[in-house]
Amino acid sequence: MLNSTNRFIKELRKELTSENVLSELEERYAYAQDASNSINIAGIPDAVVFVRNTEDVISVVKKAKKYKIPIICRGAGTNTVGACRVEHGGIILNFSKMNKILEINKENMTAKVQPGVILGQFQDEVEKLGLFYPPDPSNLRVSTIGGSIAQSSAGAKTFKYGSTKNYILDLEIVTANGEILHTGSDTVKNATGYNLTSLFVGSEGTLGIITEATVKLIVKPESSKVIMAYFDTVDDAVNTVNMIIEQRITPATIDFMDFNAINTVEQFYPTGLLCDKEAALIIEIDGFKNTIDFQEKIINDILLRCKASAIQISHNEEEYNKIWMARRSSMGACAKIKPNVTTDDVIVPRNNLAKLVKGIQNICEKYNLTTCLVGHVGDGSVHPQIPIDYNDADEYSRFKLAKSEIYDLTISLNGTISGEHGIGADKREAISKVVNTSALNYMREIKKVFDPENILNPYKIF
Numbered sequence: 001m002l003n004s005t006n007r008f009i010k011e012l013r014k015e016l017t018s019e020n021v022l023s024e025l026e027e028r029y030a031y032a033q034d035a036s037n038s039i040n041i042a043g044i045p046d047a048v049v050f051v052r053n054t055e056d057v058i059s060v061v062k063k064a065k066k067y068k069i070p071i072i073c074r075g076a077g078t079n080t081v082g083a084c085r086v087e088h089g090g091i092i093l094n095f096s097k098m099n100k101i102l103e104i105n106k107e108n109m110t111a112k113v114q115p116g117v118i119l120g121q122f123q124d125e126v127e128k129l130g131l132f133y134p135p136d137p138s139n140l141r142v143s144t145i146g147g148s149i150a151q152s153s154a155g156a157k158t159f160k161y162g163s164t165k166n167y168i169l170d171l172e173i174v175t176a177n178g179e180i181l182h183t184g185s186d187t188v189k190n191a192t193g194y195n196l197t198s199l200f201v202g203s204e205g206t207l208g209i210i211t212e213a214t215v216k217l218i219v220k221p222e223s224s225k226v227i228m229a230y231f232d233t234v235d236d237a238v239n240t241v242n243m244i245i246e247q248r249i250t251p252a253t254i255d256f257m258d259f260n261a262i263n264t265v266e267q268f269y270p271t272g273l274l275c276d277k278e279a280a281l282i283i284e285i286d287g288f289k290n291t292i293d294f295q296e297k298i299i300n301d302i303l304l305r306c307k308a309s310a311i312q313i314s315h316n317e318e319e320y321n322k323i324w325m326a327r328r329s330s331m332g333a334c335a336k337i338k339p340n341v342t343t344d345d346v347i348v349p350r351n352n353l354a355k356l357v358k359g360i361q362n363i364c365e366k367y368n369l370t371t372c373l374v375g376h377v378g379d380g381s382v383h384p385q386i387p388i389d390y391n392d393a394d395e396y397s398r399f400k401l402a403k404s405e406i407y408d409l410t411i412s413l414n415g416t417i418s419g420e421h422g423i424g425a426d427k428r429e430a431i432s433k434v435v436n437t438s439a440l441n442y443m444r445e446i447k448k449v450f451d452p453e454n455i456l457n458p459y460k461i462f
C-alpha cells in the first residue's frame with residue numbers, strides 16, 4: 001500500500017517522466033542544503049522535480065494540493081538564509097530547465113524571462129543590445145533571476161540604480177490553487193490596483209511560484225571604471241563614503257572590504273590587493289565616456305582629502321574584472337579558512353555605518369571569531385562573513401552570541417536584519433525584533449489568503 005507521498009511521486013513520474021523526478025536518497029541529499037551552510041540538515045526532500053514549463057508547474061501544484069505535500073522552489077540554492085531548506089518534507093521544485101530568455105524588447109526596454117535564467121548570463125545578453133539590467137548580487141554568475149526576485153536581491157549597483165524590486169514590472173505566478181495570476185503589466189508604469197508585484201518580490205517562495213518575469217531595462221552606461229581606494233583606518237574609509245555622497249556625484253557602487261577580507265582573498269585568490277591596508281572601498285563610476293575623467297578627478301580629490309593611502313584604477317576590462325573578482329571572491333576565500341563559513345546581511349541608515357562596522361569588528365573580537373567584513377556600504381549594508389568549525393561546540397556557541405549581539409547593535413542603530421538576503425529559516429526567530437506584531441500578523445493573514453493549505457515553502461520567514 002503506497003502512502004500519499006509515494007502516490008504523489010508516482011503520479012509526478014507518470015506525467016513529467018522519470019528523468020524529471022529524482023527520488024534516490026543521494027539525489028535528495030544533494031538538495032537538502034543551500035548556501036546558508038546550516039549546522040543541521042533539517043530534512044531532505046521527498047523528491048526533486050524538474051519543471052519544463054508553466055503547465056508542468058500547474059500540474060505539480062494541483063497534485064501537491066491534493067496530497068498536501070509542501071513545495072520548496074529552488075533556483076541555484078545560493079540564498080544564505082536557509083530559504084530552500086526542507087524542514088517539513090515535500091519536494092524541491094527545480095527551475096534549471098525553465099531557463100529561457102523569452103524576449104528582449106528594445107523598443108519597450110523590457111525583457112521576459114523564465115525563472116531559471118542565470119542572472120549574469122541575462123545581463124550579458126541584454127548588454128549586447130546596449131541595454132542594462134543592474135541588479136547584481138555578488139554571485140550573479142550562478143544565481144537565478146527567479147531566486148533573486150523571490151529573495152529581493154540587491155547588490156553593489158543598488159547604490160545608484162536600485163535593487164531587483166525596482167525592475168520587476170510583472171510576474172506570472174502559479175498560485176497554491178494551481179491558477180495563473182499576473183501581478184502587473186508590460187508597461188513601465190502601473191497604478192492599477194494594489195501593487196501585487198511588490199508583494200511577491202521578496203516573498204521567498206511562500207506566496208506563489210514565479211513562472212515568468214517581465215523586467216524593466218535601462219540604457220547601458222557608455223563607459224565605466226572602477227577605483228579601489230585603500231585606507232589605513234576603517235574610520236577614514238567610512239568617512240569617505242559620506243564625503244563622496246555629499247558631493248553631487250553618484251558612483252554606481254561604493255563597496256567595502258576590511259583588512260581580513262583583503263588578506264583572505266589575496267591569500268587564496270591573489271590579484272595584487274594591498275595587504276597592509278585596514279580597509280578598501282571599491283568605487284565604480286559610469287556614464288558617458290566624456291564624463292568619466294571628470295568623475296574620476298572629483299573622486300580622486302575626495303580620496304586624497306580623506307587620507308586614502310593608495311589608489312588602484314582599472315584602465316581596461318581585464319583590470320576592471322580583476323578588482324570585482326577580488327571583491328566577489330571574499331566568501332569563497334573565507335570558506336577556505338575553516339570547514340564552514342557563514343555570512344550575514346545587516347543594514348543601517350548610512351549615518352550609522354561607522355558605528356556598525358566598528359561594532360561588528362569589536363563583537364567578533366570579543367568572541368574570538370575571525371570576521372571578513374564586506375558590504376555595499378553606499379547603502380549602509382554590511383556582510384560579516386565568519387569562517388567557523390561547526391564541530392567546535394565552544395566556537396559555535398560564541399558565534400551564536402556574536403550574531404545576536406550584531407542584530408541588537410544593528411537595531412540600536414535604527415537598522416534592520418536583512419537588506420538583501422532575506423529571512424528564510426535562519427532569521428525567522430529574529431524577525432519579531434524588527435517587524436512589529438501587528439505587521440507580522442498581517443503578513444500571516446496574507447500568507448493564508450494566498451496559500452491556505454500552507455504548502456508553499458511552509459514556515460519560512462515567520
Ligand SMILES: Cc1cc2nc3c(=O)[nH]c(=O)nc-3n(C[C@H](O)[C@H](O)[C@H](O)COP(=O)(O)OP(=O)(O)OC[C@H]3O[C@@H](n4cnc5c(N)ncnc54)[C@H](O)[C@@H]3O)c2cc1C
Pocket residue numbers: 034035072073074075076077078079080083084095115136137138139142143144145146147148149150151152153154155156204205206208209210211331332420421457
Ligand atoms: C557568495 C554569495 C554572494 C552573494 N551576494 C549577494 C549580494 O551581493 N546581494 C544579494 O542580494 N544577495 C547575495 N547573495 C544571496 C543570493 O545571491 C541571492 O539570495 C540569490 O539571488 C538567490 O538566487 P538563487 O537562484 O540561488 O535562489 P535560491 O537560493 O535557489 O532560492 C532563493 C529563494 O527563492 C525561492 N525561489 C526560487 N525560485 C523561485 C520561483 N521560481 N518561484 C518562487 N520562489 C522561488 C526559493 O524557494 C527560496 O526561497 C549572495 C550569495 C552568495 C552565496
